Amino acid sequence: MSKHLTEQRFIDFPIQESVLDALDSKSFEFCTPIQAKTLPYTLAGQDIAGQAQTGTGKTLAFLVATFNHLLSHPIETKSNQPKALILAPTRELAVQIAADAEMFTQRTGLNLALAYGGDGYEKQLHAIEKGVDILIGTTGRVIDYVKQNIINLDQIQVVVLDEADRMFDLGFIKDIRYLMRKCPKPESRLTMLFSATLSHRVRELAFEDMHNAEYVEIEPLQRTGHRIKEELFYPSNEDKMPLLLTLIEEEWPDRCIIFANTKHKCEDIWRYLSSDGHRVGLLTGDVPQKKRLTLLDEFTQGNLDILVATDVAARGLHIPDVTHVFNYDLPDDREDYVHRIGRTGRAGESGSSISFACEQYAVNLPAIEEYIGHPIPVSQYNSEALLALPKLRRSKTRSTRFNTKRTRNRKA
Template structure:
C-alpha cells in the first residue's frame, strides 16, 4: 500500500483519486531510497511505473521544504530527451500535485523562447525540460539553475545517444547546489552512461529490476522475413489489414521512410498519422493526441516515440526497420504489453538485417518466433545451416590443405557486412545527425 511508504497525505489523496493502490516493484524499491536522501541509479522495464517512482518522493520532500518556510524557487529539474516525454511527465506531475499548491512548467524546443522566459519568471516549483532549450535559458539567465535541489535525469542513455552529452554536462555543472540526483532508465546503457553515472551520482544506490532477459512476458515477439523493399511493404499492408489490434505503432529508422510509408498507407485509405523530429511541435502534439484518442489507429514513427510514452491501447508494434541496437528494440516493443496486457511485436527483416536481429536476440537472451504470412511467402528465410556429412567434411579438409599450399588470392569485396556484437549494437558508417528535441 502507498500509505505504508510515508508519503505526504496530499499525495496519498491524489493517488487514491486515481485508483493507485499497490506500488509497483520499482516504486516499492525506489521511493524509500529517495525519501532517505540517497542518490539513485534505477533500471526497470518500460511501463513499470518509473515516473511515479521518482515524482512521488521528490514531491513529498518539496512539500516538506515548503511547509518549513522555504522561499519560492525552482527546486526540481527533470531532464528528458524528447518533447513528447516532457509533456507526459508534466501531466503526471500535475496529476500527483493536484491537491497541493505546487506549480510545474515545461520548456522544450519548438516553442516560443520569450513566452517560456515569462513562464520561468513565475518560478515554478517543478520544471520539466529538454537539454538544448533548457541550456539556452540557463545561459540567458532566465533559469537560475543554482536553486535546483533535485536533479532527475530520465532516459539519460537516450539523451547521450541523441548527442546531448555536452549539454547535459553543462546543465549538471550549473546545478551545483543540488542535494540529490536521480537517474532512471529502462536499459543499462553503454560506456557513456556508466561514465556519467560515476561522475554525477554521489555514493548512489543501484536498483536493477526486470532485466531485459525478462522483457515483456506478456508480449509475443515475431520475425517475418522479406526478400525486397516491395515485399516488405506488402507484408506491412497485410498486417495492418488482417491483425486484430486496437492501436498499432510502426517504427522506422529514418524520417524519410516514415513519410514514405505514411503517403503509401494514406493512399490505401488507412487511418494513419506520422511522428518524427522534423515535424513542428503542433504537428507532433496533434499526432499523439489523435492517436491516443483513437482518431487514427496507426502511428508511423521514428524512435522519437520509442521512449517513455504511455499510450493506452497499443497492442501491436511493427519494426518496419530493425532497430540499430538491443536497447532501442527494448524501448520500441515496450510501447505494447504494458501493465500486464497482451501485446504483439513483429519485426520485418531483409537479409542484411539477419545478423543485427541475431545480436539483439543474444542481447535479450530470447529467440523470436518465425512467421510466414499466407500468400506472401518470399524466397528468403534466413541463412542456410548446412551440416556436412563425414565424407563431405573429409573432402573439405583435403581442399583446405590444397589451398594452404597455394598462393592466396584476395578477392575484391563490393560490400562490407555490418558487424554486430552481443550488446545488440551495429555501427553506422556515419554519425547520425542530432535530432530535434
Template structure:
C-alpha cells in the same frame, strides 16, 4: 506493495488514488524506501515500468513533508520533447491536489509562454538540456536553489550527444551533497555509472531486469520478407489482427512518411511523426493517439522512448533496428504497466543483419512465422511514386527524379524545365573549333580554344573551320589516330630541335641568344630600326632638350615631329648623338642668402 501501505502526505495520497494507482510496480517498490529517506538513486529500468511515477511521487513526498525542501526547485531533464511533455502531464496528474507549480521547457516552440512561467517562479522545471542551457545563459533561469535533480533516459542522452550539454548544465547546480539526484537508464553501462559516481552523493543502485518486459509480457513474431513485399505483408497483418491501436517503426524518415501516405490510400487513418515534423504537429498527433482518435501511427526512433499510450495493442517493426536497445525500447511501447502486448518484426535483406545482435541482447530467439499467400494484401497505392527529398539524387545516379530529370519519373535525361535533352550519340563527328558540346547532364564536355574564337571580328580573316583544331588532337578520335596525327604534324621552322643531340641544341641556343645580346649595340651604332621607333634613351634625350629650350611651334624653324617620323620611315638615315648640355647648378636658399650679403660675388 500497495500505495495504501506507504506513509504519504494526505494530499499526495489523494492525488495518487485519483490517478488510479493501487499496486506499486517493481521499480517503484525498490525506489520509494531510499527516496523517501533522501538518498540518491541510479536505477536500471525500461520504459513502461512506472519509473516516472517513482521519482515524481518521491519528490512530491519530500517537498510536502520536509520543511527544508518545501520551496526548493525541481529540475527534470529528458532527451526528447515528447518525453518532457509526457512527464509534465504525469506530474500534473500526481500533483493535482498539491500547491506545486510545474512547466515544461523545450525547443521548437516560442519563448514567450516559457518566459512567463519563469517570471511566475515555477517550481518544477521539466525540459530538454538545450533549451534549459539557453535560458540559463540568458540569465532568465537560476538553478542555484535546485534541491532535486532527475536525469531520465540517461543512456539516450549519451546516444543523442547531450552528454556535453548535461555536464555543462550540472556546473550551474548546487553540489551533490546539497541536492537529491535521481538517474534512470535502460542500461547501466560504464559511462552511466561513471556519470553517477561523478555527480551523485553515494547513490544506491537499483536494477530491474529487462527480460520481464521484453519476453514475458510481449508476444513476438518475426517474418522474413523481401523489401518489395514488406508493405503488402503489412497490409495483410493489419487486416488479419485488426488492432485498435498500433505503432509502426521505420529506420528512415522518408520511409515513415511514405508508409503513412500509402496506408492512407489503402483506407487506414494514419499519421506519422519524425524529427523534421514541427513540434506543434507532433504534439497534436500524439494527443490524438492517446485519446484513441488515431488508430495507426508511423514513427522513427524519436517516439521510441517515453511515448506512453494506454492499451496500445501492437507494435510493428517495419525495419529491424540497427541497435539492439532500440528494439527493446520499441516493443516497450506495448505491454505498458503490466499489460500484454504484441510485437511483429519484418526482416528484409537490407536490415536483417541487426537481428542476431537483438536476439543475443534479449537472450531469446524470436519465433519465426512463415509468410503465407494469405498475408499478402492488395496494395491500392502500387505504382504510385511519392516524391521525397531523398529521391533528389545527384547527377549521374540511377535514381529517378534528379536534377536532370522530371520529379514524376522518366528517363532522367532532360533539363530542369522538363525539356528532353539531346540523345547520346545524336551528333557524331568532329567538334567545330571553339564550340562547347554539352552532354545529358548539362556539363561542358569540350575544351574552349585558347586563342581568339571564330567571332564576327576575325571570322572573315580565318575562314570557316569545320574540322578539329590543327594544333590540338581530336579527343573524339581513337588514341591510335591521335598519335598518328601528332607524328605527322609539321614542325615549325623546318627542322625539329629534338632530332639533334643535346650539344647541338645548346650550340643553337648560344648562337641565338648571344646574337640578341649584341643587337642593341649594333642598333646604337647604326641608328634607329626600320620601324620608325627611336630608342627609348634617345627619345628621352629629345624630350629633355625640348624642355631645356623654348618649345618650337609647328610653323617655326623645326618641322612637325609627326612629319619627321614619316620622313624617317621613308628614308632612314643615321643620326649622330647630340652632346649633352652641362648640368646647371640649382641655387638654393643658402646661395641666395650669400648672394644678398655679397659673400658670393666671385661666383656671380
C-alpha cells in the same frame, strides 16, 4: 492484484498526505517493483541510480519522491525560482512527464513549467516568469534560460535525470554536466537518475554528480516482456509493403505503432496506409513540434489507429493500450528492438510484435536474438494472397488525415 505490482502500498510509506491524495485520485494503491525499491531511499533523501525500462512505473517513482521532498523541506526561493529540475532526452518525454505530474500539482499547490526546444518559447517563458517550483525540460532550452538569467538553479533541491543512457546517445552529456555545475553540490540536493541500462558511462555520471548513490536494478525476467507475442517474417523487398497492409487487415490492431529505420521509409509507409483508408499519423524528426504533440494526443485519444515512427519516438512514449508494434525494418541497434516492442504489453497487458527480416536488414537479426536471449518465432506467408498496393493519394492529404474516418468491418 495485477501481476506487475508488488504487495507494497504507497500508504505504508511516510509520504505527505496531499501526495497520497493525488495517488488515490488515480487509484494508485500498490507499487511497481521500481517504486517499491526506490522509495525507501528517496523518501529518506538518499540519491538513487535506478535501472528500469520504460513502462515500469519509474516516472511515478521519481514524481512521488520529488513532490514529497519539496513538501517536506519547504524553502522560500528568490523570485519564485525552481526548486526541482527534471531533465528528459526528448520533448515528447518532457511533455509526458508534465502530464503525469498534473495530478500532484492539483493536490499540492506546487507549480510546474515546461522548457523544451522547437516550439512555444514565449509561452514557456511566461509560465516560468509567473513562478515555478518544478521545471521539466530538455537540456538545450533549460541552458538557454539559464544563460539569459531567466532562471537560476542555485536553489534546486531535487534533480531528476530520466533516461540517462538516451541522453548519452543523443550527445547531451556536456549539457547535463553544465547544468549540474549550476545546481547546489550533490550532498545538498536529492538526485535521482533512471536509465534502461546502468552502463559504465552512466555509473561514471552517477559517481561524479551524485552523493553516495544507491544503485537499484529491476531486471526483467527476459528482455522482451513475456506478455508480448513476437513474430518474424522474411519478406522479399517487393512483398514487404503488401505484407504489411495484409497483416494490418488481418490483425486489425486497435492501436498500433509501426517503426522504420529512416524518415523517408516512414513517409512511404504513411502514404500507403493513408491511401488505403487507415487513420494514420506520421512521427519523425522533421514533423514540427506542434504537430508532433497533436499527433501524440490524437493517437492517445484514439482518433488515430496507427502511428508510423522513427526511433526518435521509440523511448519515452507513454501511450496506453498499444496492442501491436510492427518493425517494418529491423533496427540497426539491437537495444532499439527491445525499446520498440516495449511500447506494447505494458502494465500487465498483452501485446503483439511483428517484425520483417527483409533483404536489407536481415543482417541485424543475429545480434537482436543474441541480445534478447531467444530466437523470434518465424511465420510464413503466401505471396499470392497479399493485398494489392493502393493507388497513392497526393501528399496534400496529410493535412486532412485527422478527418479520415474508416468504418471498421471485422470479418465474422
